[in-house]
Amino acid sequence: MKVPTPLTRRDPDAYKNQFGHVCVIAGSGRMLGAAALTSLAAMRAGAGLVTAAVPASLNAAAHKKISNVVMTLPLKETKAQTVSVDAFAQIRRISDQFDVFVIGPGLSRHPSTQRLVLKITGTLSKPLVSDADALYALAGHAEILHKTDTLKILTPHPAEMARLIKRSRDYVEKNRRQTALEFARKYGCVLLLKGHRTVVASPQGKVYINTTGNAGMATAGSGDVLTGMIAALVGQGLTGFEAAKFGAYWHGKAGDLAAQAKTRASMIASDIIEEIPNALKVIGDR
Numbered sequence: 001m002k003v004p005t006p007l008t009r010r011d012p013d014a015y016k017n018q019f020g021h022v023c024v025i026a027g028s029g030r031m032l033g034a035a036a037l038t039s040l041a042a043m044r045a046g047a048g049l050v051t052a053a054v055p056a057s058l059n060a061a062a063h064k065k066i067s068n069v070v071m072t073l074p075l076k077e078t079k080a081q082t083v084s085v086d087a088f089a090q091i092r093r094i095s096d097q098f099d100v101f102v103i104g105p106g107l108s109r110h111p112s113t114q115r116l117v118l119k120i121t122g123t124l125s126k127p128l129v130s131d132a133d134a135l136y137a138l139a140g141h142a143e144i145l146h147k148t149d150t151l152k153i154l155t156p157h158p159a160e161m162a163r164l165i166k167r168s169r170d171y172v173e174k175n176r177r178q179t180a181l182e183f184a185r186k187y188g189c190v191l192l193l194k195g196h197r198t199v200v201a202s203p204q205g206k207v208y209i210n211t212t213g214n215a216g217m218a219t220a221g222s223g224d225v226l227t228g229m230i231a232a233l234v235g236q237g238l239t240g241f242e243a244a245k246f247g248a249y250w251h252g253k254a255g256d257l258a259a260q261a262k263t264r265a266s267m268i269a270s271d272i273i274e275e276i277p278n279a280l281k282v283i284g285d286r
Contacts, residue, residue: 041225
């Protein structure tokens with residue numbers, strides 16, 4: 001697969017803002033690591049800037065956990081240390097600072113947080129990559145995807161996909177290509193259905209079946225890494241379909257290298273992040 005131009009050619013006079021500012025709305029009291037993995041993966045995938053927007057009481061911890069290359073933003077929170085729907089006005093007010101948003105990793109299923117997901121999905125005029133708990137919120141409310149014309153990329157695993165379309169997981173697994181394509185067309189979004197031979201479908205009917213990756217990537221946080229990588233590619237100017245397509249391939253290749261170094265049984269999500277640069281070299285040399 002050809003490496004997209006933004007990843008191979010950078011003008012000597014280029015500056016960080018030219019490569020996209022990703023805002024990652026993620027994390028909660030029990031799952032702050034998801035925000036860290038998503039944010040670091042976005043940086044490794046070429047984003048110029050990344051801001052992790054987390055519950056206010058977790059901001060200091062996030063700042064320490066994520067490293068000095070990612071900025072943090074404290075958001076209004078619930079008593080359960082999850083992002084509150086009251087944070088919506090704050091997010092909308094500063095949304096022009098960002099080129100693409102991620103929402104969902106480690107966010108929680110708190111009712112207030114779920115309402116925030118729906119408000120952001122239905123009103124934000126920026127590209128949006130939705131994963132994990134954001135997909136839980138969208139189940140039963142998928143029509144909200146039609147409320148804005150901006151790019152939306154959804155990255156469900158089979159169980160999340162089944163919930164979105166109100167069918168069984170077995171049905172999804174037996175009809176992966178059809179399921180992804182029908183949803184993408186119906187709701188005008190890019191749909192990436194995770195799993196063995198990840199499927200990427202566009203509203204225009206394009207379909208890509210990924211061939212990289214391995215069973216060792218079935219580990220906590222692997223999906224967060226993919227989400228961050230896709231958002232970074234959108235921020236660098238790729239179309240939604242191309243970002244999801246190359247993101248899946250690159251993520252899988254990084255996972256293959258991590259498996260070689262750590263073994264499939266022992267690899268963890270951060271190992272995939274470590275291999276993102278090496279995977280890009282391997283892809284570029286083909």
